[in-house]
Every structure is written in C-alpha cells, then in structure tokens.
Amino acid sequence: MPVAEAAAVGQELPSLAKDLTQRRIDVFSGVRPRSIHTDEDWARQKGFRTTLAQGMMSTAYASEMMTRLLGPGFVKGGTLSMAFIKPVYAGDRLTVHGVVKETRPEGAGMRVVVEVWCQNQHGEKTAVGTASGLTA
Amino acid sequence: MAEFPKLTYEALTVGEEFVSDTHLVTPEDIEAYAFAVDDHHPWFSGPSPFGGPVAHPTLMANQALSLRHSKYIVHAGLHAKMEFNFLEPVRPGMRVRSRGRVIDKYERRGRQYMVTEYVTEDETGAPLVRGQFTQMLIPEGTRHAGR
Numbered sequence: 001m002p003v004a005e006a007a008a009v010g011q012e013l014p015s016l017a018k019d020l021t022q023r024r025i026d027v028f029s030g031v032r033p034r035s036i037h038t039d040e041d042w043a044r045q046k047g048f049r050t051t052l053a054q055g056m057m058s059t060a061y062a063s064e065m066m067t068r069l070l071g072p073g074f075v076k077g078g079t080l081s082m083a084f085i086k087p088v089y090a091g092d093r094l095t096v097h098g099v100v101k102e103t104r105p106e107g108a109g110m111r112v113v114v115e116v117w118c119q120n121q122h123g124e125k126t127a128v129g130t131a132s133g134l135t136a
Numbered sequence: 137m138a139e140f141p142k143l144t145y146e147a148l149t150v151g152e153e154f155v156s157d158t159h160l161v162t163p164e165d166i167e168a169y170a171f172a173v174d175d176h177h178p179w180f181s182g183p184s185p186f187g188g189p190v191a192h193p194t195l196m197a198n199q200a201l202s203l204r205h206s207k208y209i210v211h212a213g214l215h216a217k218m219e220f221n222f223l224e225p226v227r228p229g230m231r232v233r234s235r236g237r238v239i240d241k242y243e244r245r246g247r248q249y250m251v252t253e254y255v256t257e258d259e260t261g262a263p264l265v266r267g268q269f270t271q272m273l274i275p276e277g278t279r280h281a282g283r
Contacts, residue, residue, distance in 0.1 A: 028172035046212050047279035055215040060173040060194045072185040075193055081219040
C-alpha cells in the first residue's frame with residue numbers, strides 16, 4: 001500500500017541512511033580545484049576540517065523520502081524548502097527523517113505537509129525544512 | 137565576449153539577472169546523479185506514471201545554484217537555504233536552462249548573503265521548477281569558521 005494512503009498527522013516516515021563518501025560528493029559537485037567540496041587543501045584554507053558535501057545533496061535525500069511517500073504527487077506538484085544549518089563533511093553518515101505535520105484538501109486529493117530534517121552520526125541536525133506533495 | 141569580474145557583496149546588485157547555458161539532459165546525467173545521491177528509483181531509467189523515464193526532481197538544481205558563475209568569478213561560498221516548486225518532471229532528452237534574478241542581499245552577524253529567485257525551463261520556455269535560494273559569500277582572504 002502506498003504510504004500516502006495511510007498518511008496521518010504525527011506519522012513518522014521510514015528514515016533513510018546516507019553515507020557521504022568523497023566519491024559521491026565528487027560526482028555530485030564535479031571535481032575542480034579551489035572547491036570546498038572536492039579540494040581538501042582549499043577546504044582547510046577556508047576554515048573547514050575537510051571537504052564538505054553540498055547542501056543540495058540533503059535536498060535530494062528529502063526528495064527521495066517524499067517520492068517514496070507520494071510518488072507522482074511529489075514529482076509534479078511537490079514543494080521542498082530546506083535550510084542548511086551545519087556543515088556535512090566527507091565521511092559523514094546522514095539519517096534523513098520526516099514527520100507528517102498537516103494534511104489539507106487540494107484539488108481532487110490532499111496535500112501532505114512533512115517536516116524533514118537530516119542528522120549526522122553525532123546526532124546533530126545538519127538541515128531542516130518542510131516538504132509537501134499531493135495524493136492522487 | 138563575456139568578462140568575469142570577481143563577485144563581491146559590493147558589486148552585486150539587487151535586480152540583476154543571470155541565465156545559464158542550455159543543457160541536454162542525458163540518461164547518463166540521470167544515472168550519475170542517482171549514484172551520487174544513492175537513489176536508484178526505477179522511474180529514472182524505465183516506465184513512470186509520466187509515460188517514460190523522469191529525472192530525480194532535484195537533478196537540475198546545481199544549474200540554478202551556479203547561475204552567478206555565468207557572470208562572476210566566485211571565490212567561495214556556502215549554500216544557506218533552498219526552495220523548490222516542482223511543476224513538471226525533467227525528462228531525458230529535454231534541453232533545459234535556468235534563469236535567475238537577485239532579489240535581496242543582506243549582512244547578518246558579520247556574514248554576507250545573496251538571495252536569488254530562479255526558474256528552470258525546457259526548450260519551449262515551459263517552467264519545470266521554480267524557487268529561490270540563499271547563498272553566503274566567503275570574501276577573498278577570509279575563512280569561514282567551520283562549525
């Protein structure tokens with residue numbers, strides 16, 4: 001059964017675990033010198049302990065969670081808003097979480113609003129936001 | 137021929153506009169993105185409710201995020217906020233481009249930020265994704281206190 005059929009306020013969505021390897025960061029951001037994402041020396045010069053993953057990788061993870069929840073109603077008609085509140089470093093493991101905050105009628109279906117956040121292996125939130133999409 | 141001045145807070149003007157080059161979305165783009173974010177949804181390479189493969193909804197976000205590179209040399213920056221409205225799926229074979237406009241710049245707690253609204257559209261000009269993003273500027277000769 002699609003999760004959306006059972007979406008209820010307060011429902012916790014199945015979490016996702018993501019390992020942020022340098023290889024994945026390289027493919028996501030494109031390798032180039034003088035990049036805090038792919039040039040370790042440059043990242044250190046800029047004050048970071050090593051290379052950082054782009055915040056946009058966390059939006060992709062939240063998007064995956066919402067597509068699993070709502071299918072086509074997120075791909076077309078979905079929204080996503082995230083703030084990146086703590087750096088995510090190469091080698092970190094993120095866990096992506098979501099909790100249904102609201103459901104409201106829209107068109108022929110319902111809009112499901114979800115609070116989303118990413119947390120690193122130390123239990124620190126790295127990105128927070130809200131996503132929504134439509135049920136069929 | 138384009139010239140590329142260094143991006144500084146002072147040089148940046150609210151209201152200035154950016155446009156990307158047009159990019160042909162290939163199956164390889166979609167496959168590489170799937171690897172990068174470790175999400176291998178079957179719709180990315182096979183049938184979907186939209187009649188064929190579709191890309192990950194956020195596939196073209198880096199095209200929008202890089203808009204300022206179309207006019208400036210960007211020393212370094214951090215992405216602070218991102219908003220998407222997914223209007224139509226991005227599909228392989230589309231030729232897409234992003235356009236943006238700086239809608240705000242501000243300084244907070246000694247840091248400089250710019251806010252850009254953007255649209256990513258197909259070759260007919262039909263919008264696929266709209267939204268806005270906030271980027272922090274890390275000026276040349278300075279370090280960000282990594283947290």
